[in-house]
Amino acid sequence: MKLSRDLLAFQDRLGHAFAAPELLIRALTHPSVSSPSRQDNQRLEFLGDRVLGLVMATALLDTDRTATEGQLAPRFNALVRKETCADVAREIDLGSVLKLGRSEMMSGGRRKQALLGDAMEAVIAAIYKDADFEAAQAVILRLWGTRIGTVEEDARDPKTALQEYVQARRQPPPDYVQIARTGPDHEPVFTIAARLEDGTEEQATAGSKRLAEQAAAKALLAKLEQQS
Known part of the structure; x- marks a missing residue:
């Protein structure tokens, strides 16, 4: 062949x-x-x-x-x-x-x-x-x-790292909120916000909810570490 x-x-x-x-x-x-x-x-x-x-x-x-x-x-x-x-x-x-x-x-x-x-x-x-x-x-x-x-x-899983960070400071775990879903059914794009109880949040967009959640968690963790 x-x-x-x-x-x-x-x-x-x-x-x-x-x-x-x-x-x-x-x-x-x-x-x-x-x-x-x-x-x-x-x-x-x-x-x-x-x-x-x-x-x-x-x-x-x-x-x-x-x-x-x-x-x-x-x-x-x-x-x-x-x-x-x-x-x-x-x-x-x-x-x-x-x-x-x-x-x-x-x-x-x-x-x-x-x-x-x-x-x-x-x-x-x-x-x-x-x-x-x-x-x-x-x-x-x-x-x-x-x-x-x-x-x-x-x-290093960003969602786990973020949860450990906030728990160490005696804060509730973050919520992950779907802000938007765009694109066709076969190729959706998700925008997810990782949000803390005090309203602090970061958003990210990816081709799956899991990846968007991880990216949002990573961005939020980076923000928190910079602020501290």
């Missing part, structure tokens, strides 16, 4: 030449376009999540040999979460080669965080099955790059 020009270019960006190109094609095939003769990427996604987890757990242990399990766990979660996988996928323009059904294409599937994250995990599994663990590990470490060494900041 020969790869198209677009897939050859993607293979170069990925940094792995497939001996079995059908594995790459399967990894990029969303369930919306699968058929009895064309397997989708869901089983590969399942495997890729585990391969990524092992690579990251090993990398974190090697990077910081004195860290406790309590310190390592949030770093690990930050590195393997769907948002991080989607960010990596965007950096190598994975969305441009996703094989999607018409409905997913019309609804902006090539930009959807969940689809990109799932496909990135599937591609990792495809590399593992095409070669071996070491090949998948090499690609992951290169693509995740400096994220591994700088994950401490990303691992």
